[in-house]
Amino acid sequence: MALSKQQIAQRIAQELKDGWYVNLGIGIPTLVANYIPEGVNVTLQSENGLLGMGPFPTEDKVDADLINAGKQTVTMLPGSVLFNSSESFAMIRGGHMDLTVLGAMEIDQNGDIANWKIPGKMVKGMGGAMDLVAGTENIIVAMTHANKHGKSKLLKQCSLPLTGRACIRRVVTDLAYLTIENGAFVLRELAPGVSVKEVESLTDGDLVVADDVCEMTF
């Protein structure tokens, strides 16, 4: 059985370490905040200028002057700090973030990522994605293994305009947890009930099955 979006987020949350500063992108990445393991304290960054982002507010605490990068109303946790966009991206570009989790339309076996533009369609812009992939050492991509037409999103080479080059080393999809090493995808964990064959058939890029490949646990 392929993982739900919530389960993808749950698997990624297991990678979080106590004390980390983490930026979560829009979509599945945002859900990671719901599964932070017990005893692990992470500080969430919102690139519009907040460290220490809390949950959505209750009705009486809604503040138009307090939103996240997805323009959603949020709250601040004790110890939060506010800053301007230049300082925010100094944190990101300067390599101060411990982890970035973001979605993608395509990734490839060289670690390239495409997630901002489909030629011929309305281009909305890259927002902070290019800065995040260029500036963070530790990135996890959260996405479905195939697109809605059933085509692999794990490619030999990205076909869409790139967001960043040679920057992705880990991906959690609805089928598997894979790393990117030496120009190939390495299958590390399978979603419960998913076979190596299924992952192979939906991975367009070169795939190496790790000797110790195992089933994902939650």
Added chain:
Amino acid sequence: MSKKLYANAREALAGIEDNMTLMLGGFGLCGIPENCIRELVRLNIKGLICISNNAGVDDFGIGLMLQQRQVVKMISSYVGENAEFERQMLSGELEVELLPQGTLAEKCRAGGAGIPSFFTATGYGTEVAEGKETREIDGRMYVLEPGLTADFAYVKAWKGDKYGNLIFKGTARNFNPVMAMAGKITIAEVEELVEPGELDPNFIHTPGIFVQRIFEGVDYEKRIEQRTITQ
């Protein structure tokens, strides 16, 4: 010093002309200079180049200027949620330069700080780097990005005094401080104008030297794009 103080947007925006380059603070609709935009719409100045992280929504923010076709070029990082914007962009009426958000912020900071260009790894190997100088520094490739300035920068703060010192609230700070630095003339609208000395110097975000004109805004709508609630 008190020459910085203006009564309202109408007085403060004197001198704006067609074909100028403007910076407008804000992220989405958060921290946008609502009073200045309202006045720009009333003046119906045309041919503007607008530097702003986003382009508003159809019926608010910069979207109001787009409705009147006042803007010929937008320099932004993200321009979704705006149907009229999309129509003008696809028809070629509106030129759009998309830049990574951090690069855009740093271009404003650099422009305001007297740094003509800087190297960044962001965007290397992507469309954003096309036509730009690149250089290898310590084994990594970087893109040269010029700093940005503007004829006028419009910023919105929470509190300010007649010296132009500003304090922002929440995430409404965003691009406002760096754009304040980069405007040849920076106009700050504040929710609350206070007496000099009332702002603790330890907690001022934008020193008044970056602000040439200031006025107290009225009728803030502060529209929320995504009202998300915990039950």
